Amino acid sequence: MKRITKHEYNSVIFLLPRPLFLGLGIYRIIHLSGSYFWLSIILGILFGLFLNIIFKKLADIKLIKKSISIILLIYCLYTLTSAVSTLYLNITPKIIILITLLLMIIYSRMKSKTTIFKVANILFIISIGLFIFTLLTLFPLIDITNFTSENSFILKNILIASLYFAFLSTLPYITLPDFKEKYNHKIYLLSCIYTLLLFTLIIGILGVPVASIYKYPEYIIYKKISILNIIENVQNILFMSWIFESFTILGIASNNLNKKILLFILIAILIIYSLLITRINNIIF
Amino acid sequence: MKKIILVFIIFLLSGCFNYKEVSDLAFISGFGIDYLNDNFHIILEVQENDEETSSYLLEGSGRTIESAIQNASLSFNKNLYFINLDILLISSEAANKKLPNILDYVTRDNNFSFNFNIAICDNQKHAMENILNKKEIFGRYINSLFKNTDTNVINIKLDKLLNHYLNDKYDIILPVFNIIEDNIIINEAVIFKNKQIIDTLNEREMALYNILNNNQKDYYLTLENNIVFRTSHYYTTIIFKKNTLYIMPTLTGTFMEFESLELNNESKIKEITNKVNEEFNSELDTFIKKIIQNNSDPLGFKRLTKIKDLPNIKYHINTKIMLENKSLIFKSVGDNS
Numbered sequence: 001m002k003r004i005t006k007h008e009y010n011s012v013i014f015l016l017p018r019p020l021f022l023g024l025g026i027y028r029i030i031h032l033s034g035s036y037f038w039l040s041i042i043l044g045i046l047f048g049l050f051l052n053i054i055f056k057k058l059a060d061i062k063l064i065k066k067s068i069s070i071i072l073l074i075y076c077l078y079t080l081t082s083a084v085s086t087l088y089l090n091i092t093p094k095i096i097i098l099i100t101l102l103l104m105i106i107y108s109r110m111k112s113k114t115t116i117f118k119v120a121n122i123l124f125i126i127s128i129g130l131f132i133f134t135l136l137t138l139f140p141l142i143d144i145t146n147f148t149s150e151n152s153f154i155l156k157n158i159l160i161a162s163l164y165f166a167f168l169s170t171l172p173y174i175t176l177p178d179f180k181e182k183y184n185h186k187i188y189l190l191s192c193i194y195t196l197l198l199f200t201l202i203i204g205i206l207g208v209p210v211a212s213i214y215k216y217p218e219y220i221i222y223k224k225i226s227i228l229n230i231i232e233n234v235q236n237i238l239f240m241s242w243i244f245e246s247f248t249i250l251g252i253a254s255n256n257l258n259k260k261i262l263l264f265i266l267i268a269i270l271i272i273y274s275l276l277i278t279r280i281n282n283i284i285f
Numbered sequence: 286m287k288k289i290i291l292v293f294i295i296f297l298l299s300g301c302f303n304y305k306e307v308s309d310l311a312f313i314s315g316f317g318i319d320y321l322n323d324n325f326h327i328i329l330e331v332q333e334n335d336e337e338t339s340s341y342l343l344e345g346s347g348r349t350i351e352s353a354i355q356n357a358s359l360s361f362n363k364n365l366y367f368i369n370l371d372i373l374l375i376s377s378e379a380a381n382k383k384l385p386n387i388l389d390y391v392t393r394d395n396n397f398s399f400n401f402n403i404a405i406c407d408n409q410k411h412a413m414e415n416i417l418n419k420k421e422i423f424g425r426y427i428n429s430l431f432k433n434t435d436t437n438v439i440n441i442k443l444d445k446l447l448n449h450y451l452n453d454k455y456d457i458i459l460p461v462f463n464i465i466e467d468n469i470i471i472n473e474a475v476i477f478k479n480k481q482i483i484d485t486l487n488e489r490e491m492a493l494y495n496i497l498n499n500n501q502k503d504y505y506l507t508l509e510n511n512i513v514f515r516t517s518h519y520y521t522t523i524i525f526k527k528n529t530l531y532i533m534p535t536l537t538g539t540f541m542e543f544e545s546l547e548l549n550n551e552s553k554i555k556e557i558t559n560k561v562n563e564e565f566n567s568e569l570d571t572f573i574k575k576i577i578q579n580n581s582d583p584l585g586f587k588r589l590t591k592i593k594d595l596p597n598i599k600y601h602i603n604t605k606i607m608l609e610n611k612s613l614i615f616k617s618v619g620d621n622s
Contacts, residue, residue, distance in 0.1 A: 209451035223399035233368055
């Protein structure tokens with residue numbers, strides 16, 4: 001079996017901290033910390049660095065690795081199905097989107113971990129390319145007045161938001177193979193700066209009141225892109241980077257599980273989702 | 286077995302569910318909403334897919350915006366698509382009574398653009414037909430009107446309107462479309478208080494609003510002896526210190542159309558510059574007093590001062606006029622005697 005190169009592993013470390021922010025994550029942090037989001041994220045990064053030290057030890061325990069993999073699999077499948085259904089295919093029944101994602105998971109489980117890391121490496125390059133484009137086109141649209149403090153400074157809320165950030169950005173690392181040996185804190189820091197820049201774009205362009213009403217503010221900012229009135233409506237292409245990141249976590253989490261157990265879990269998700277689909281939606285959103 | 290699964294995937298899971306061709310979509314460029322007798326009346330400007338400069342109108346009524354749109358498209362064989370929407374026109378009646386419903390409708394649906402302008406217009410059909418008769422697409426025409434920096438229009442897009450609407454430290458401001466001699470003119474704006482229209486701003490006041498908001502538009506000031514001061518750019522800083530709001534605009538520009546002013550006469554230039562400063566300060570002071578009297582805050586003073594009611598606010602205006610000579614001539618062509 002081919003070895004996973006350092007570059008491939010680092011690509012995955014870079015991609016994994018973000019998918020859990022999709023949907024609820026960003027909303028929660030903005031809702032709690034408002035214009036002090038930057039403080040929450042900086043504190044969150046520090047907490048995250050500390051959590052990674054703990055997770056390095058936890059990642060060796062098989063039971064924890066598998067449990068977290070199952071939780072992340074269910075959570076990411078739910079958020080990804082909701083996002084695709086809301087933003088891309090709003091006429092398509094959610095169950096069809098879910099089935100497609102389940103087939104993708106089964107296919108990626110049929111491949112080895114090396115393949116997942118190689119694919120992640122390619123997705124990383126695409127993701128960076130899309131991000132640079134986003135940054136260059138959206139940066140001039142930032143309105144500095146949106147950063148001025150509009151909400152009062154509540155330390156408790158800022159700390160809760162930073163803990164959210166720390167957990168959401170580090171939890172996926174438990175699912176990584178050889179995390180103890182190959183973890184690179186510099187890549188984690190770089191990935192968190194990327195996330196901080198995304199938050200800065202969201203708040204700078206939309207402002208706290210608008211950003212906190214949208215389910216996917218990270219998608220809405222892409223709708224603002226207009227280059228010479230020619231390049232417009234590119235939100236669906238740019239949002240792909242979030243989907244790629246979710247694919248990576250789904251691929252890695254599914255590879256930690258036994259094929260039979262995985263199949264059982266996926267069938268269970270499908271049955272539960274199809275039976276309780278309306279009720280689940282009402283509870284979460 | 287794998288091949289069977291592959292064939293199954295190829296035939297059943299490739300392509301999009303309920304896929305629609307572009308020719309089956311009707312792209313809306315202009316959208317007008319009026320509210321009369323407890324009913325929404327809507328007008329949609331649909332762009333022709335084949336022709337670049339051709340569009341037509343659809344009209345409908347209903348108790349809700351959705352039902353009005355459904356009524357408008359009853360005999361229409363295409364799906365309405367708002368992703369290219371350029372302008373949303375709201376009547377003053379609809380703005381006063383149903384603004385929350387309208388904003389909710391246009392923000393909730395992902396088929397809506399996020400980059401369109403919003404304005405008040407009470408003669409929506411007349412305005413749209415006027416431009417359509419000139420063989421232009423109304424939405425695009427209005428879009429270019431807003432981009433023109435020569436006129437001091439207030440440019441409000443959905444994100445800015447939402448930001449101010451959801452923020453209790455701001456009040457909304459919206460430009461108004463008037464039709465004068467079959468021409469659309471954006472020479473007024475309305476300010477809101479408690480989500481209701483409270484007063485109107487004229488062209489001069491709109492220019493001052495743009496200066497205080499750092500929206501780079503051209504501003505000019507005419508002095509008594511017909512000397513025109515025209516800005517090339519400006520920047521305003523507003524700070525709150527010792528219970529006083531300091532409003533500090535810096536206007537950079539040149540003198541134009543002067544008949545009896547020598548550019549090399551330094552003391553004369555200084556005198557006229559001071560006059561510009563005085564005139565501008567007095568114009569700005571009147572404007573701020575109007576805002577304060579209405580207790581409406583489209584400039585977000587409450588955000589800076591943390592004061593709940595504007596009438597309690599103390600303010601101080603400190604204007605700086607900077608001259609730059611970007612004109613092509615040294616001396617006045619007019620009479621220098």
